[in-house]
Amino acid sequence: MRITVFFSPNTPITSDVESLLTEYQYAAKGKIDVEHINPEVNFSRAKELFDKYKVVTDESMLVLDYEGRNKTVKASEMAEVDQTGMAMGEGPRVTSFKGEQAISSAMVDLTEGKKNIIGYVLGHKEPPIAEAAPASPLMPEQQQATSPISVLKTFIENENIKLQELNLFNVDAIPAEMKTIMIVGPQYDFSDREMLLLRDF
Structure with missing residues (x-):
């Protein structure tokens, strides 16, 4: 397993x-490699890995990588920080460090190899999950469209969760492996049959 640490020096839980x-x-006896990167100093290396892992936040965090799967653990998930004293010139104060629970949970998710699945409902003119195909060389005036949920999709996938299309017209029941259903901006009403499937979920 490889853990990349993207922490700024002023992150209050850096030493922890x-x-x-x-x-x-x-404890892992050499089976865990750790690389520390200060994004403010090692900009090119940080950008290289941000692109690789599709990082879309500037918050300090870890990226755990195991057999091609990766999961992020943000600093805000590892600690509770009291910032009430900052107005008086005091620095943020860590009130509770939860790094062990957050990192261990991420490790278990990755090593078990199972991704949680979110069903993304389509069929009512919802925004597509995938980006549009690149413009044809024969029609360069066509611009590649960006899905309005592309950033959300990246956030979800960075948590080792799969976003899977679900057309309720094509199933007799919502698949059991889907633990959550996402409905985003439908432009048409759901049929009675679709509503029944959702109620039975």
Whole structure:
């Protein structure tokens, strides 16, 4: 497993996270590689990995990579921070460090190899999941369209969750492996049969 640490020096839990990762490395007996990157200093390396892992946030975080699967753990998921003193010139204060729970949970998700699945309902002119195909060289005036949910899709997939299309017209029941159903901006009403499938979910 490879863990890439994207932390700015002023992140209040930096030392806690570094100590925790050292413990993980020791316990794993060389099976965990850790790379620390300060995005403010190592800009080119950070950009390279941001592109690889489709990072769409500037928050300090870890990216865990295991056998081609990856999952992000944000700093905000690893600690509760009190910032009430900042108005008086004080720095943020960590009130609760939850890094071990957050990182261990991410490791389990990756090593088990199972992705949670969200069913994305289509069939009522909802925004598509996928980006439109690139413009044809014969028609360069056509611009490649960007799906309005592309950023949301990236966030979801960074959590090791699969967003899978679901057309309720084509199924007798919502597949059991789907734990959540997402309905975004339908422009047509759902049929009685579709509503029944959703109620039975």
